[in-house]
Amino acid sequence: MRAAWYERRGAAAEVFVVSEMPAPHPGLGEVRVRVHASGINPGDVKKRAPWLGMPIAHPRIIPHSDGAGVIDAVGEGVDASRVGERVWCFGAQSYRPWGTAAEFTSVPSEQAVSLPDGIDYVQGACFGIPGITAHRAVFADGPVDGASVLVRGALGAVGRAAAVLAVCGGAHVVATVRSEDEVETAKRETGAHDVLVQSAADFTQRVLDLTDGRGVDRIIEVAFDANLSSNHDVIALGGVIAAYATAEAEPKIPFWPLLFKNVTIRLLGSDDFPRAAKLEAARAVSEAAADLVYPIAARFPLEEIARAHEAVERGARGRVVLDVSP
16 A cells, blocks of 8 residues: 655655555454545644654654545454445544554544545544544533633634534634634634634623623633633633643743632643543534534645645645545
C-alpha cells in the first residue's frame, strides 16, 4: 500500500517519506479501513514538529488520527457484516504509530463509527478530534439543557462542533467570531442563538444582557490565556471554563476572582478522555452530522502531505484533508 510516514521530527518537507509498505492486518477486536480521506488536525502537525521538546513516540509514525473510508477486513471477535461499511474513525494515531495517512489503517472496531448516509468521506475525516473534544468540553460537567454556553471561536474546528452540539443539547448558545462579516455565517452554520464579535468594546455587557445579568454557565475556550480576564467578567457563579488550547504555555490565573465565583477550570486533552466519554461523543457527533458541516480549505493527494501540513501551519481558514484512495 501507499503510505506517508516520518522517522524523525522536523519540518514537513524534510522528514516525510511517501512510499510503499505492507498493509496492516486487523488484530483482535479491530477493523481495517480502506482510507478515502485523512483529516489533519493541529495536533498532528505538533506531533511531527519539535514541539515542547517532546521526543518521537515510535520509530516510524504514519500520522493523523482522523479519517474516513470503508471497512474491508475485520479481526477476530468482530462481526464480519461490518465489511463494506462506510465509517469515520478516530484515535488511529493516539498512542499508536499507524494513522490514516495511508491507503489502509487498522483501529479498534468501536473507533470506526458508521458514517451517516449523505455525509461524504471528506466531511467524515473532519469529525474525530474536533468533534470529540467539543462534546467533552460541552458535556463533561453534565447536561446543558436550559443552560447558557459561550463558545469562543465558533467558526474554528472545535468551536463549530461545540456550538452545534450545545444547541442540540438544549443550551442557549452565545458564540464569538473575529469580525462582523462572520456573524451571519456563524448563525447559519452553527445554529448559535446569538453571535458576538470577540473584540467588541461592549462584549461583556452584551453577554450579561443576553443572560439577564447572571453570566454564562459554561465557556468553551480556544484561547485560555488571552481570555482569562474576560471570562471572569462573563461567567456565572459556579460556572465552568472548558479550555482546549492556549498560546501562552504557562498563563497566570486570576485565582481569587475565579475562586469567589466558584469557577471550575477543565483542561481538555483529547487523547486521554475516558473511553466511555469518547464513545458517547462519537455517537453524538454522528447524530449531529447533518448539521456539522466543515468548510474545506484545501485538499491534497497523499503524495503532497508535506504541503498539506504546511497549509495547516500557515493557519488555513477551514479544514485541510488528504485524498488517499479514489
